[in-house]
Amino acid sequence: MTLDPLRPVPIDAPLPHRKVLRQWLLPLSAKATARALLLLAVDWVLLAAAMAGVVLLAPVWAKLLCGIAAGFVTGRLFIIGHDACHQSLTPHRTLNKWIGRIAFLPSLTPYSLWDVGHNVVHHGYTNLKGFDFVWAPWTRDEFTALPRAQRLLDRIYRSGWAPGLYYMLEIWWKRMFFPSRRHMPTRRTVFLLDNLLVSAFALLWCAGLAAAAVATGQSAGLLLLAGAVAPFLFWCAMIGFVVYVHHTHTAVSWHDERAAWSQAQPFVSTTVHLTFPLAIGALLHHIMEHTAHHVDMGIPLYRLQQAQARLEELLPGRIVVQRFSWRWYFDTARRCKLYDFTRRCWTDYRGRPTSEPLAA
Numbered sequence: 001m002t003l004d005p006l007r008p009v010p011i012d013a014p015l016p017h018r019k020v021l022r023q024w025l026l027p028l029s030a031k032a033t034a035r036a037l038l039l040l041a042v043d044w045v046l047l048a049a050a051m052a053g054v055v056l057l058a059p060v061w062a063k064l065l066c067g068i069a070a071g072f073v074t075g076r077l078f079i080i081g082h083d084a085c086h087q088s089l090t091p092h093r094t095l096n097k098w099i100g101r102i103a104f105l106p107s108l109t110p111y112s113l114w115d116v117g118h119n120v121v122h123h124g125y126t127n128l129k130g131f132d133f134v135w136a137p138w139t140r141d142e143f144t145a146l147p148r149a150q151r152l153l154d155r156i157y158r159s160g161w162a163p164g165l166y167y168m169l170e171i172w173w174k175r176m177f178f179p180s181r182r183h184m185p186t187r188r189t190v191f192l193l194d195n196l197l198v199s200a201f202a203l204l205w206c207a208g209l210a211a212a213a214v215a216t217g218q219s220a221g222l223l224l225l226a227g228a229v230a231p232f233l234f235w236c237a238m239i240g241f242v243v244y245v246h247h248t249h250t251a252v253s254w255h256d257e258r259a260a261w262s263q264a265q266p267f268v269s270t271t272v273h274l275t276f277p278l279a280i281g282a283l284l285h286h287i288m289e290h291t292a293h294h295v296d297m298g299i300p301l302y303r304l305q306q307a308q309a310r311l312e313e314l315l316p317g318r319i320v321v322q323r324f325s326w327r328w329y330f331d332t333a334r335r336c337k338l339y340d341f342t343r344r345c346w347t348d349y350r351g352r353p354t355s356e357p358l359a360a
Contacts, residue, residue: 011317015265022296024314028303033090035302039285040080040099047073047106054227055212063226070227071234074106078239079285079301081107085115086297101194105201107235110194113176113184123297127247127270129256129341134171135244137254137339140351155349160333163240164233171243172236202228245274245329246290248336250355251320256341267294273308273321281305291319 006024009016050073053066081103083089084096101111117133125131143151157166174183178195181187209227213220249272255261264270271291275281281288285301289308292299299307312319322328335354336346346355 006314008314008316015268015318018267018295025296025299025307025310028307029296029298031089031091031300033092036089036099040103043073043077043080047077051227054223055216064230067226067230068234071231071238074231074235075238076285077103078107078109079287083301085111086119088298088300101197105198108198108202110176110191110198112190112194117175126266126294127254128258128261129254135248139341140338140347143338143349158333158337160330163244164237167240168236242287246272248332249320249322250332250335250346253344253358254339268318273319275321275323
């Protein structure tokens with residue numbers, strides 16, 4: 001597959017309109033049904049193998065290790081479901097919906113609620129305060145006005161050690177799993193049906209583990225811990241980490257005015273491309289090639305690596321590319337606590353700037 005030759009856009013030139021960027025990537029938006037189904041089947045087989053290890057292996061450490069592996073594969077399945085929910089996995093809309101629901105089951109993600117929270121809100125208003133709720137930072141005044149318990153919880157969330165707790169409580173529990181009217185004022189039948197679907201799956205999953213414990217003479221509590229609790233907790237940590245590093249960086253800004261946000265071309269300026277050694281990015285189905293995904297959500301995961309490379313070639317100096325290291329991650333967690341929308345910089349909890357003010 002080839003693209004028409006284009007010249008890189010100089011750093012001091014205006015950023016091309018999003019429609020132009022999508023035209024650059026158009027040849028990479030082709031979707032393949034067979035490839036999508038194969039990816040789904042492979043990850044379900046991997047999940048089944050991990051669960052077989054939970055049941056059949058004798059040492060407790062081995063069971064827990066298999067449970068963690070199941071949590072990682074749950075994350076891979078979720079990424080497939082994420083693409084299906086964007087209608088970027090196959091050319092068939094109805095098939096995408098069913099693939100998405102099937103892939104979302106192990107993570108207990110209600111398809112329709114994820115569609116609203118992620119596709120409509122997050123992608124529609126990335127890093128716009130008051131709209132995008134994912135890892136949205138408080139200002140100094142907002143933080144000071146919070147109840148003590150909530151201030152403590154925010155410190156835990158942004159410590160770098162608890163992205164999973166953030167996702168489990170603030171995203172999944174409050175906004176996905178039978179959300180209250182406060183967090184989801186709209187009531188739709190499909191929201192309830194999708195929640196009942198994932199609840200039924202969770203009950204069947206736990207019942208299957210209990211039955212396996214009885215059949216093999218093992219502790220039901222141990223199998224439930226290794227085969228249900230450990231995978232879900234690992235999955236929450238995985239997704240919490242991923243969504244944090246996608247849009248939190250000292251070079252990434254938040255906005256509180258819609259006009260300024262729109263002028264900032266947020267699909268490029270608010271997204272981080274995090275790179276990893278070895279083939280870790282491929283193991284994550286290339287979800288870290290995230291700028292390309294925000295420029296065009298229609299590009300399937302199996303073409304994101306090419307799309308990201310194309311964007312970085314044509315937009316040198318525009319895209320935040322960060323090589324991952326634990327030192328960088330914890331330094332980011334230390335510096336990105338609150339946000340000052342007047343000075344347009346990150347601050348610590350005392351309101352002291354921890355990043356350079358970003359140009360308007």
